[in-house]
Amino acid sequence: MARHGLDAVLTRVAGIVGSPHVVVDPEVTRPYTVDWTGRFHGTTPAVIRPGSVEELAEVVRVCAEARVAIVPQGGNTGLVGGGVPLEGELVLSTRRLTALGEVDEIAGQVTAGAGVAISALQERARAAGLEYPVDLAARDSATVGGTIATNAGGLHVIRWGGTRAQLRGIEAVLADGSVVRHLGGLPKDNTGLDLAGLLCGSEGTLGVVTAARLALVPRLPERVVTLVGFEDLRAAVAVVARVRRGLSCLNAAEVFFADGLALVCEVEGLREPFGRSWPVYVLLEASDHDDPTERMSSALAAAGVTGDVAVGTDARTRAELWAYRERHTSAINTLGPPHKLDLSLPLPMLPDFIARLPEVVARHAPSARTWLFGHIGDGNLHVNITGTAPDDEEVDDIIFRMVASCGGSISAEHGIGTAKKRWLHLNRSAAEVRAFRRIKRALDPVGILNPNVLLPPE
Template structure:
């Protein structure tokens, strides 16, 4: 037995090596550190006793078949770019990584689809699509590490949701390994296929609790011929929404991103060697991008639209070239990393109806301020799809009162008809708060599906739902 490997998990290593090969079963100290914690860090740090890396969907199904027979719990991992510790392993869990499922099938430019293995990174798939003049409609800051399987399992969003929608909108078909080891093809790549239930939808966003995505057929889009953007300052959320409405109405189908940054979050860029699109000091900043197909007319239409709402713009900068637009995005994309330096902090990724957002944040500040007078809220996000990121800095040097902060934030979100999880899912971190967003009947239905598809509860045990909910 390898030193440091619990007997309960380690005893399966020889049999698993017979399925995937000895080189792809790692134990104890052989397991790389990146398999024990989310890429961005979290309170939860796991123990990866045994790591199995199947190279084909059939091998992965074989691993699950073996684990089902022996009642061995499994945690599924992709790129580990989540924020809710969904892939963080417990000491008695087998770590099942999809990182070797890296095949990309032949892209069909006429139909605009491509099939990718679960371990293909989003950036690699984007590069493949670009070679054919197409784009993957999903785009994430972590695209170099985030995998297609992970995007599907969490129904990933990103910066282009306002224009293209969530991952769910782009999945034509899935290949999924069930908890008992059956490998099933769900739906087809057809645009119209209404032959019974659309079963793939059960697995999109289920965070690996119902089955393991091994491959996905993704619908692509033609690459835009024009891109333009504006970095604007506005006085409040109402001003930002007026700009959003104008862009949607005047440039139908062209708006692909609408990012909003509050003043305190923007100020984290002040000390950096970075070209800022606008000076600090304004209440709210907006980064809007539009894409189109008319090189002779799109830029002019965009400028005309901005001129029509100049009364709500306190300041603005316009980009009509890729280089200029790159400066805008560089500023926006640096914000999360700089905020993460302000430890300890409590990060939240939530959805709130845009019209309720101002009130929600004011409630949050008041309730948090009553307990922590020095509290700061650093807020930024994708206002066009109701998703905001909130970093709470209480001023304390400890995280011991984390639950108090979470109850306040999620309580405010719930009262404003929002969701505790806009992206990344529920995992371990948000599992105690699922009832803030889902009704008892909805949670009971989730439990029923879990019992049906994974009766022994071996897949991602304790994520999304309490482990006890998986038992009958």
């Protein structure tokens, strides 16, 4: 669009949201144009910050009429470039949509605006004696809208499921500026298509989520975190499987490795948890109404654990143990923009895949380093490659093809974004991709909503 045409659009938009919320200063807009990893960069003529669903709908309507593309953006904690204005699109920020309703304690639900931080949602739920079960390390900046757009998984999937499992209703603005609102929260509502389920995971390509009705779970006040050292991953996978069968109150099962732990301790100034280094570390968390510490101990003993074990039962020690796992991402980022590949593999194949991976990467990129951690309970492995150029995708290609050959997924919880769209065919058939395109064209015929993510070029 010509500059004068864009200026006219921005003038109209300023009349809707107010001039202070049409940000054009490059110094202010710059943080909106790069993803959290620092690998994906874009540009934008303006960041638009509507304060209500009505304002956002009017903005989308103006952009649709003028055929101006927009990128919806929440907390900008994405890791695959899905919220970056890659081709100079306007950024439509949902950060001001922070309305957070009172908890419906009878239904165990709450309605939250797209701009509500996950940590704020968790605090509101806890004050009512409940929990919002989706949790992730970026909880203080990740937003409700962003986690719905990517169907975020997080730390507690093995017990409560991911974001889609918590959705009981949605409010969203479609590409023509119309508003769909279905926030009743009925557990049983069989009146046609599930728009909430369709929009969840669509990465802002079908509509802009403005609010959601979310299910909460009981707050279980007694909690224990256990860190266990293992000599090899195969033994760790087997132990986690046995513990899951014997411990119904297990919330999380996380894995990381000696090199990653050493980096975290170096960067964060932490002391290593044991007197010796173990090749593999597994962190387990359980919660219940009664203290689960003895049950955790019994489950580990029954599973044949013989390595070092550290136990945290109070808030301070639990946080200290979690820090070894949750600070991996920030520690790795100190080495430069990493290639972050969140993969999902069948659990029986996980040990062999991890054993082969560093050698395969080193063969094709001798200067690269491989850093691994993830959710061992559900087979979600976070592969981080440092020491390669941000735009060098040769190693990504090799790893994605390895994953697909094992029957795994190239994206477990981060989405496709721009980082993985050229490999979508590895997990989705041509017929499925055509169906995706038809849905996109039906809901966004002009193609203004996040046009450069998820779907590869035709």
